[in-house]
Amino acid sequence: MSILDIRVLGDPVLRKPTKPVIEVTDELRRLVADMFETMYAAEGIGLAAPQVGRSERVAVVDVEGKKYALINPQLVSRNGAPEKAEEGCLSIPDIYGDVDRQPEVTIRALDENGNQYEASANELLGRCFQHEIDHLDGKLFIDYLSPLKRRAALAKWEKEKEGYPGNIRKVRTEVKGEHHHETEM
Numbered sequence: 001m002s003i004l005d006i007r008v009l010g011d012p013v014l015r016k017p018t019k020p021v022i023e024v025t026d027e028l029r030r031l032v033a034d035m036f037e038t039m040y041a042a043e044g045i046g047l048a049a050p051q052v053g054r055s056e057r058v059a060v061v062d063v064e065g066k067k068y069a070l071i072n073p074q075l076v077s078r079n080g081a082p083e084k085a086e087e088g089c090l091s092i093p094d095i096y097g098d099v100d101r102q103p104e105v106t107i108r109a110l111d112e113n114g115n116q117y118e119a120s121a122n123e124l125l126g127r128c129f130q131h132e133i134d135h136l137d138g139k140l141f142i143d144y145l146s147p148l149k150r151r152a153a154l155a156k157w158e159k160e161k162e163g164y165p166g167n168i169r170k171v172r173t174e175v176k177g178e179h180h181h182e183t184e185m
């Protein structure tokens with residue numbers, strides 16, 4: 001398995017609607033595995049394929065140990081009065097904003113073995129499902145901000161993005177314990 005580079009805001013792949021998966025192949029299972037590894041390394045609770053440069057309808061989620069591979073996910077229903085909560089995005093580092101979302105959601109998707117399943121969720125898991133499915137439609141959480149808040153977020157990103165040449169965020173696993181000493185040249 002490998003840790004993949006994450007594409008950040010400015011990369012057109014994040015705005016392209018993704019293509020449905022035709023067949024769940026071993027290669028797709030490998031992508032799902034790499035997406036989980038990348039998500040954990042980036043300390044996320046969700047990750048969508050466009051965020052690793054793949055324009056396919058695939059996402060992964062792990063909220064408090066509840067793990068889901070979302071292949072061709074669709075929203076079956078959403079209920080409840082919209083609730084506001086702060087969101088961030090691994091593709092827009094250090095930018096946060098309040099997003100209104102309906103609290104209860106039911107989704108239908110294929111798992112990594114190609115079997116169809118339905119899942120209902122609320123709270124953080126329900127929000128994560130919606131955040132990831134938005135990614136697959138080229139939608140980002142900043143699209144929900146008020147014009148003023150979005151303008152402020154984008155102004156901040158203009159500065160932040162200098163740290164991500166080529167719109168690439170390299171994910172590092174923090175090495176616990178060991179300290180690498182630069183060899184004197």
Ligand code: K2U
Nearest residue numbers: 044045046047087088089090091128131
């Ligand atoms: O898709 C992504 O970029 C990962 C998102 C998923 C997410 C954002 C907001 C609310 C729910 C899910 C996050 O950056 S993962 C980071 C994170 C971790 C714990 C709680 C909220 C966000």
Ligand code: ZN
Nearest residue numbers: 088089090091
């Ligand atoms: Zn995101």
